[in-house]
Amino acid sequence: MALLEVSNLGIAFGGLQAVAQLDLSVEKGHLYGLIGPNGAGKTTVFNMLTGVYKPTEGNIVLDGKDITGKSPELISKAGIARTFQNIRLFSDMTVLDNVKVGMHNQVTYNMWTGILRLPAYKEKEHEMNREAKKLLEIFDLDGEANLKASQLPYGKQRKLEIARALATNPKLLLLDEPAAGMNPNETEELMQTVRSVRDQFGIAILLIEHDMNFVMGICEEITVLDYGRVIARGDGMTIRNNPKVIAAYLGGDD
Amino acid sequence: MSLKTMKKSTRSNLITFGIVIAFYLIVSLMSVMGMMTSSFAGQLVPICAYVVLAVSLNLTVGILGELSLGHAGFMSVGAFAGTLVYTLTFENTPLPVSILLSFLVGGAVAGIFGLLIGIPVLRLQGDYLAIVTLAFGEIIKNFMNALYLGYDSTGVHFSLKDSASMGLAPDGVVLINGAMGITGIKKASTFTMGIILILLTLVVILNLVNSRAGRAITAIRDNEIAAQSVGINITNYKLMAFIVSAVFAGMAGVLYALNFSSLVAKKFDYNTSILILVFVVLGGMGNIRGSVIAAALLTVLPELLRSMKDYRMLIYAIVLIVMMIFNQSPQIVSWRKKITAGFKAKRAAKKEKKEAA
Numbered sequence: 001m002a003l004l005e006v007s008n009l010g011i012a013f014g015g016l017q018a019v020a021q022l023d024l025s026v027e028k029g030h031l032y033g034l035i036g037p038n039g040a041g042k043t044t045v046f047n048m049l050t051g052v053y054k055p056t057e058g059n060i061v062l063d064g065k066d067i068t069g070k071s072p073e074l075i076s077k078a079g080i081a082r083t084f085q086n087i088r089l090f091s092d093m094t095v096l097d098n099v100k101v102g103m104h105n106q107v108t109y110n111m112w113t114g115i116l117r118l119p120a121y122k123e124k125e126h127e128m129n130r131e132a133k134k135l136l137e138i139f140d141l142d143g144e145a146n147l148k149a150s151q152l153p154y155g156k157q158r159k160l161e162i163a164r165a166l167a168t169n170p171k172l173l174l175l176d177e178p179a180a181g182m183n184p185n186e187t188e189e190l191m192q193t194v195r196s197v198r199d200q201f202g203i204a205i206l207l208i209e210h211d212m213n214f215v216m217g218i219c220e221e222i223t224v225l226d227y228g229r230v231i232a233r234g235d236g237m238t239i240r241n242n243p244k245v246i247a248a249y250l251g252g253d254d
Numbered sequence: 255m256s257l258k259t260m261k262k263s264t265r266s267n268l269i270t271f272g273i274v275i276a277f278y279l280i281v282s283l284m285s286v287m288g289m290m291t292s293s294f295a296g297q298l299v300p301i302c303a304y305v306v307l308a309v310s311l312n313l314t315v316g317i318l319g320e321l322s323l324g325h326a327g328f329m330s331v332g333a334f335a336g337t338l339v340y341t342l343t344f345e346n347t348p349l350p351v352s353i354l355l356s357f358l359v360g361g362a363v364a365g366i367f368g369l370l371i372g373i374p375v376l377r378l379q380g381d382y383l384a385i386v387t388l389a390f391g392e393i394i395k396n397f398m399n400a401l402y403l404g405y406d407s408t409g410v411h412f413s414l415k416d417s418a419s420m421g422l423a424p425d426g427v428v429l430i431n432g433a434m435g436i437t438g439i440k441k442a443s444t445f446t447m448g449i450i451l452i453l454l455t456l457v458v459i460l461n462l463v464n465s466r467a468g469r470a471i472t473a474i475r476d477n478e479i480a481a482q483s484v485g486i487n488i489t490n491y492k493l494m495a496f497i498v499s500a501v502f503a504g505m506a507g508v509l510y511a512l513n514f515s516s517l518v519a520k521k522f523d524y525n526t527s528i529l530i531l532v533f534v535v536l537g538g539m540g541n542i543r544g545s546v547i548a549a550a551l552l553t554v555l556p557e558l559l560r561s562m563k564d565y566r567m568l569i570y571a572i573v574l575i576v577m578m579i580f581n582q583s584p585q586i587v588s589w590r591k592k593i594t595a596g597f598k599a600k601r602a603a604k605k606e607k608k609e610a611a
Contacts, residue, residue, distance in 0.1 A: 050483060076485030088483075090476035092540075093469070101473045104466065105485045111494065114465025115458050121465065146262070168484050 009058035019228040033219030041228040051075040081170035083161040091150035099132040102167025175207040302448025303510040308533035308549035310502035316540035318495040319475030321384040324391030330522035332504020333511035336360025364504020372496040398519035403430040435518035443513040
């Protein structure tokens with residue numbers, strides 16, 4: 001059984017069918033791409049997978065558990081983490097604290113332990129700091145741990161979002177345009193980081209990206225959406241030569 | 255651990271405690287040396303109450319990021335509940351126990367109101383939340399203003415009309431007398447009690463802010479959608495901040511009420527809520543130490559300016575504007591940063607020289 005099984009997923013906003021009849025299967029330890037022209041419904045799919053939108057039809061099953069229409073909080077606990085197209089960091093908090101917030105449900109102690117500074121407080125905070133620093137090292141952010149998130153340059157903010165998502169200890173990581181706004185060097189570096197994250201954590205990654213080199217370079221399977229429907233699926237080569245995909249991107253008669 | 259190797263937040267908290275304790279020592283010294291004017295001495299307990307109110311409101315407004323305009327409402331229910339307990343117990347229980355009990359009950363009742371108000375209110379956002387909290391404050395004020403409460407041998411009686419309609423037996427005692435409130439309170443609040451309450455508030459709120467729960471609350475302020483996406487239960491943490499904030503407002507209410515011989519609901523109106531909000535905004539949203547200083551200064555200021563007579567409120571307003579500019583104007587803030595950076599650079603250079611030598 002696959003890690004994530006999406007079947008017949010769809011959502012309509014009033015009369016607009018934004019996504020329809022989407023099937024998707026994600027295996028542990030693999031890298032998947034979700035591409036399509038602007039407005040194809042890619043981010044809407046992410047929003048349904050993470051509970052921001054409730055699908056109007058279909059099912060989402062993660063690791064054998066039905067999570068369709070559950071709240072973002074429960075879905076995070078179930079094991080899906082994400083980043084956002086328009087970066088959503090906790091901008092007035094430090095880089096380290098951003099990651100520690102990500103560990104909210106991983107290293108836990110209750111309110112009173114914090115207020116009364118019981119012995120568990122120190123122990124758990126140490127554990128959090130240690131784990132958070134490990135994650136920051138992976139993304140080369142350990143030097144900036146005490147800066148405010150808003151003080152980071154754009155590329156590093158994107159990386160911090162990924163680090164925060166990983167801190168929730170996910171089974172599936174969703175990246176929404178991770179390379180947006182990065183230069184070719186940064187993109188190249190990010191590709192390697194994403195690959196090594198997959199290898200190191202053994203998780204599945206599903207990403208939306210417009211940078212075709214990036215998608216073709218690391219994704220083992222690519223799904224192409226257009227007007228909310230899947231028009232093609234396969235590896236980079238297959239997608240590149242699919243006439244429907246070319247028509248969707250470049251226009252053409254269909 | 256030396257002061258330098260300590261975590262930045264820990265050091266900053268210690269400075270805040272230091273300021274409060276220094277204030278206490280200076281005032282105590284002044285009163286021993288007889289340098290205290292009676293008008294200033296009369297301000298001491300209200301100063302403490304306002305500091306606690308400002309710090310607790312900062313948790314809702316600055317740390318959680320929700321604008322609440324009804325803080326005086328929580329102060330009011332806390333004050334009435336606590337004072338009732340005090341008037342009923344102080345004759346037959348040791349005084350410290352009676353006082354402690356009234357603070358606990360005042361805080362608990364305000365906390366319960368925080369929960370009851372918070373459940374519907376925290377579903378709203380921004381301006382809507384502000385308006386509803388404002389309405390809550392007014393409802394509390396008007397309700398307490400109209401409440402008559404008494405007891406006699408047959409039990410507790412209350413009315414919202416007048417004291418006669420309570421139907422008290424001749425042996426009955428009126429506890430809350432409508433707009434006249436509670437009268438004949440034996441004054442119990444002291445400056446020391448006030449300082450202890452401030453320290454308690456600071457310990458709880460600063461420790462909360464620098465813990466897992468506090469990070470969750472701050473994360474909700476910075477980005478609610480992202481906070482949900484990492485598995486934070488938004489409703490629970492908003493409620494937690496709101497309730498803790500209400501509990502301390504209630505305790506501050508008890509401290510304030512036990513400083514006077516009578517307690518009337520009118521005191522806890524819209525103006526008081528706004529005044530507390532002004533302390534928070536002036537001190538800086540989310541800046542706990544700022545709240546402490548702003549609340550203390552602005553409570554004393556009108557008294558200090560008494561000699562200015564007619565110009566008093568004018569100068570008060572000018573001070574408000576100047577403080578606001580000093581704290582918030584981007585130019586001034588960057589200028590202040592430049593100056594402190596200069597100091598730091600000098601210090602670092604000195605240190606380097608020393609190490610080289």
